[in-house]
Amino acid sequence: xxxxxxxxxxHSIKLVIFDLDGxxxxxxxxxxxxxxxxxxxxxxxxxxxxxxxxxxGDGAPILIQRALGGEAVDEAVIRKGLEFxxxxxxxxxxxxxxxxxxxxxxxxxxxxxxxxxxxxxxVLSNKPVVPSxxxxxxxxLGRFFSQxxxxxxxxxxxxxxxxxxxxLEEYGVQPHQAAIVGDSHVDVxxxxxxxxxTVGVTYGFAPxxxxxxxxDVLVDHPNELAALFGAA
Numbered sequence: 001x002x003x004x005x006x007x008x009x010x011h012s013i014k015l016v017i018f019d020l021d022g023x024x025x026x027x028x029x030x031x032x033x034x035x036x037x038x039x040x041x042x043x044x045x046x047x048x049x050x051x052x053x054x055x056x057g058d059g060a061p062i063l064i065q066r067a068l069g070g071e072a073v074d075e076a077v078i079r080k081g082l083e084f085x086x087x088x089x090x091x092x093x094x095x096x097x098x099x100x101x102x103x104x105x106x107x108x109x110x111x112x113x114x115x116x117x118x119x120x121x122x123v124l125s126n127k128p129v130v131p132s133x134x135x136x137x138x139x140x141l142g143r144f145f146s147q148x149x150x151x152x153x154x155x156x157x158x159x160x161x162x163x164x165x166x167x168l169e170e171y172g173v174q175p176h177q178a179a180i181v182g183d184s185h186v187d188v189x190x191x192x193x194x195x196x197x198t199v200g201v202t203y204g205f206a207p208x209x210x211x212x213x214x215x216d217v218l219v220d221h222p223n224e225l226a227a228l229f230g231a232a
Contacts, residue, residue, distance in 0.1 A: 002224050006216040008179075008197045010230035013119065015173045016110055017164060017196075019182035020125035020132055021056055022204030024103055024141065028053050029096035030089065035067050038085035042077060044068065053205050057184045058158075059126040059151040060086060086128070093131050099139050100203065102222035107144040109226035119229075120171050124163045126151035126186070159189035164196065181225065185209040199228065 021027045032053065036046040047067060055066040064082045065073060113119045121144050125132045129150025136142050147170065149163050156162045168178055175195030180187055183204025191198035198215035200207075203222070210218065219225055 001220050002228055003214075003218040004216070005214050005218070008216060010228065011113070012177055013113075013179050013197065013229060014117075015120045015122065015167065015171050015178040016229070017122050017124050017167055017178065017180045017191075018145075019180075019184075019187045020123055020127055020135070022183035022206065023100075023181060023187070023201055024123070025097055025099055025135060025139065027093070027097040027135070028056075028205065030093055031056055031063075033095070034085050034089040034092060035063065037088045038064060038081045039067060041084045042081050044081075056205050057126065057186045057209075060089075060128060090131060093135055094138055097135060097139070099141065100222050104141065104144075106222045106225040107141070110229045111144060113229070120173075121145050122167050122171075123148040124158065124167065124180070124190070125149070126157045129153045158186050159193055161190055161194035164190055164194040168194065168196075179229075183207065183210075185213065188213070188215040191215070199225070201225075 018024055032049045035052045039046055052067060055063050061082055064085055065078050068078060068081060107121060111119055111121055123132065123136060123145050127150055129152055132150040133148045136145060136148055147167060151157045154162045164180065168175060179197035179199055180191035181199040181201065183201050184206035188198045188200055199217045200210040200215035202218060202220045217228060219228060
């Protein structure tokens with residue numbers, strides 16, 4: 001179901017920016033396994049899958065910090081855990097990760113906009129850029145995106161709007177002509193901070209974070225994204 005909190009003209013949207021984890025791809029198991037491998041490596045107990053999944057969205061350093069118990073953890077322990085996590089995830093990032101059903105079809109429809117001018121599509125993730133690009137290519141989504149940025153592409157991460165503003169600048173698009181699609185408040189806050197249309201998806205990792213301060217539009221399934229952008 002599409003729930004609109006603030007309407008927008010889909011034909012005015014020239015750029016659509018997508019989050020990666022929990023939006024385009026279901027990477028839950030590989031992230032969970034990698035975090036628990038890091039916890040084992042430093043002698044900490046493993047965590048339940050749903051707990052780890054709830055920590056995803058703000059980048060690898062914050063993910064590991066949360067898994068280790070928060071801000072009171074010694075930085076050297078976090079660094080050791082992070083290094084192992086990144087190494088393990090690099091080798092296992094595609095063990096179980098898949099594209100959500102309907103995403104490829106939705107991207108193709110959104111890209112071929114109704115007014116005859118192809119939309120630009122980009123990825124802005126808080127995951128490091130190298131695995132982000134490798135995953136997008138390996139799962140056959142690379143043909144849709146003309147740019148992919150990760151959490152280490154800029155000095156700041158989402159919800160800071162730096163990455164979003166860079167994409168607007170690269171494509172010569174005004175904020176009101178762009179939309180960001182993501183599964184958490186991090187993406188919604190990024191879009192708001194950049195002045196863009198915000199779209200939240202409830203099928204991802206963190207739908208609970210969209211409840212208190214909803215995005216402009218909420219969708220429950222990837223195939224609704226095509227309809228939302230007037231491309232169905």
